[in-house]
Amino acid sequence: MKRWKINEYNSAAVSDLSRRCDLTPLTLKVLSSRGFNDLDQIASLLRSDEFADPFTITDMRKAAETIEQAVDAYELICIYGDYDCDGVTATTILYSYLQNIGANVMYYIPERADGYGMSITAVEKLAEQGVRLIVTVDNGISAINEAEKIYELGMKLVVTDHHQPGEKLPRAEAVVDPHRADCTSEYKDLCGAGIALKLCIALNDGEAETVIEQFSDICAIGTVADVVPLTGENRKIVKTGLAYLKNTENFGLDQLMTKASVNRESLSSTTIAFQIAPRINASGRFGSPLTAVKALLAEDEDEAETYVDTLVTLNEERRSTENDILKAILHYIDNNPHVLNQRVLILAGNAWHHGVIGIVAAKLLEQFGKPTILLSIEDNGFARGSARSIKGFNIFECLTYASDLLDHYGGHECAGGLTVSKDKIGELTKRIYKFAERFDMMPTLSVDSDFTLEPADLTVENVKGLSVLEPFGAGNSRPVFAMIDAAVEKVEPLSGGKHSRLQLNYRGTQYYAPIFNVSPSVLGINQGDRLDLAVNLEINEYGGKQSINLRIVDQRPHGINQDRYFNARDCYERFSLGAELPLAFLKKIDPSREELVLVYKKLSAEKEMDIDGLYMSLRSATMNYCKLRIILDAFVQTGLSVLSASANSVKLLPVTQKVDLDSADVLTRLRSKINKEE
CATH class of the missing domain: 1.10.10 (Arc Repressor Mutant, subunit A)
Structure with missing residues (x-):
């Protein structure tokens, strides 16, 4: 069970706003419950006007001028990217733009096995290839030693990144990162692809239209995949990008959507998150990230299809490996159920694939509601791990508490990575348990509802009106509504009993709600029960008629304490x-x-x-x-x-x-x- 929090809206503000704008009452209530009670605030949130001046980001002008000088001198420029979807899309955007303006440009992305970010070995190889300027995307802010090596070898460096900088910035001609303490940009939440897009606009003398037309579809994918807040400029990037993605001229994206059976008429941020981004990420997890870049850079359909077919195969391999690891862990838990009594779930296995243990850790966190650390023991005597946590249990602080036992670690409140000697896993486990003892009560997974629905809220027009709030994602979640004291009229099996469907009566009106992957016999809900529900609202169309369907996020008996x-x-x-x-x-x-x-x-x-x-x-x-x-x-x-x-x-x-x-x-x-x- 998850802890529920039900927000409330300001009735007076909603009433006032309904007279001053054409948004539906349900949409206004959602906005109010999220703190938007002023028309100017709402207009600022929803508008999709011009992009902010890229030169408000500190060092952006220096970065553009340095790159322009290298382009004019036809010096070899290397785009140094990262192996995840954000890094791949950022690399594609900047490389494509520079290639289009006639630059002498190449790209380099390390393999996942090489680790995140720059390395001395890679820098030395690039120098041997005649590179004169390295431009990082989605990395570089912590590359202090690598930056010094770059200048020692006679090259120059421009850093573009969106991760938190340390106390010292790397030596470079320009360091473009909105999180710099001295950055003058108002908006701080761009991802690596977003900053690459802004750099291209800067190189285009600040003119955004043509750059947005060319690259917003690719940038939208990187933005959603990196789970940055879909607010402000990120919202504009994704909303614009989705519009261009529908009829994309990018051969790779076109093939990718075809192979993923994407419905282009209903493209959304969810489409990107669950159908497009995983296939791009698969190349960095199981093959080479260069495959994804080449797919996005393909110059014809045949070339695109070749690389996309590889991405599809790698994604299937990813799913299979992920399921195998998860199945093995669940089998272990069934045989050792006492591990679930601990406040943190810590498990180790031999040679678990590094490309998926983070995904598996996230699934275990969702299933058991406990911070989870998975360690993959390698032949070299070390274990590399991935951690996922709940808001309120800072996994980075937890790892810091055990830092004397770790060879490497990093992360933030809800995710982290670590390397530890195999011989120290037992001691590390005890230390993590000891850190968790600090909490009187451990934080729990939660379900946040915008407010409790009234019968008047449940109209087709109201539900359709919620679309103005899209795209949904981090920082702008899909609305979740509470339905308190719904009566169960019928519980039906679906797909031969694999799923269930509830027929509900909520304050005099009948609704249907599927519950996936739970059979009626296991569900424990019976006719006559009264439930409290947390739901998304959807429109169902059948026989030319539209009705409201409930997508259950969570359910529990009415009045549970x-x-x-x-x-x-x-x-x-x-x-x-x-x-x-x-x-x-x-x-x-x-x-x-x-x-x-x-x-x-x-x-x-x-x-x-x-x-x-x-x-x-x-x-x-x-x-x-x-x-x-x-x-x-x-x-x-x-x-x-x-x-x-x-x-x-x-x-x-x-x-x-x-x-x-x-x-x-x-x-x-x-x-x-x-x-x-x-």
Whole structure:
């Protein structure tokens, strides 16, 4: 279960704004709930006017002048990129522009195995090839030693980056990074591709139109893929880019959308995030990032198709490898469920592919709601890792706490990377657990709803009106709405029971809501139940008629006390780890005979049940979550049931003889603690 937060809108502001603009009431309520209660604020958010002057970014003029001098002298320029989608698109944009104006230009992107950013070895090779000017895109801000080497070898450097600089900037003719402390640009959230686009505009004497027409589609992909906030100029880049992407003249993008079965009539940021960007990223993860660059630079359909076919194959390999690693980890968790009692999930495996362990870590975080660190042990005796975390548990600070054990590490609040000696993994694990002990309660995954829907909000016109808020993404999320106390009229299986569909009645109107990858038998929702829902709203068209469909983000029984649930879940984990708990609480989690029977009968009525769903169906004054988990542990230990930790589900086993539940280790241990305290 996730923690819910339901925002509110300013009724007076919405009423005033509805008289002064033509946005729908539902859209105005969303904007108000997000702090936009003023017409000027809303106009600033939604308008797509001219791009800001690129020369407001510190050193942009110096960067343009340095590159122009190299172009005029026909000196060899190297675009030094990065292997992810942002780096690939940034490289493509700047290389294409310079090639178009007649520059003597090449590009270089390191392989993922070489590590992020510049390297001395690569710099030396570029010098041997006759490069006179290196221009970085999406990297370089931390390349202090590499920059000195560049000048030692008689070359020059221009840095364009969007990552946070350190205390010292690299030696260069220009350092273009909006995060510089002295940068005069108002907008700071451009990605590497966005800064490359702005550099091209600067090289075009500040005239944006032709540059936007040529490259905004490519730039939009880099912007969405890098998960930078879709606000301000990024919003304009993506909105404009999507319009050009629909009828793109880029052979590579055209082939990529065809091979990915993209619906060009409904292109959105979601299309980029889930259909286009992963295939570009696959080249950096499993092959060479040069494949993606060559696809985007292809000069005809045949050449584009050749490279895109490779991208498609690499993406399929990525999916397969990702699924294999995830499957192996879930199997391990099922055999070692105690790892889920720890506050941080730390797992190590032999030669897990570096290109996907970050993705797998993110999936485990979403599934189990715990900060996750995955370590891939290599033949050289070191392990390289990827970490993903929840807002409120700063994984970079966590790694810093263990920095004396690490060879390398980096990151920010919610993601990080590290390298550690294989021999120190055990000590590192203990140190991470110790850091997590600082928290009275661990942060949890959350669902933020814009506000609670009223019947008047639920019209086709209102839902259609939300499109003005697109593109959605980081910093401008798709609206999520709360529906409180919806009645379940029917629960139906879909696709042979693989999925479920709810028929709901919300304040007198019927709606349908699919729930994917959960069968009705496991779902734990029955006709007559009353639910609280967090939903996206969608338009469904059938037989020429339009209606509203609900896309469920999260659901739970109406009136659930989430604080009680999370407190009890935390106490169960503490109890399982042997922590001391107050006597009064120990007594509250000691199940009676009647409660053991109640849970057994509930499970007898179903083939298999989701544990959270079971808890919610058993809500009572005395049945807290910790007590339920102790009951289920007792069932497992005495052979009454089997529990899948990875699926968070439980099912009963056939019983041929009488079982003594009081002999279960968990109950013996609990009652021993109670007797000792009394």
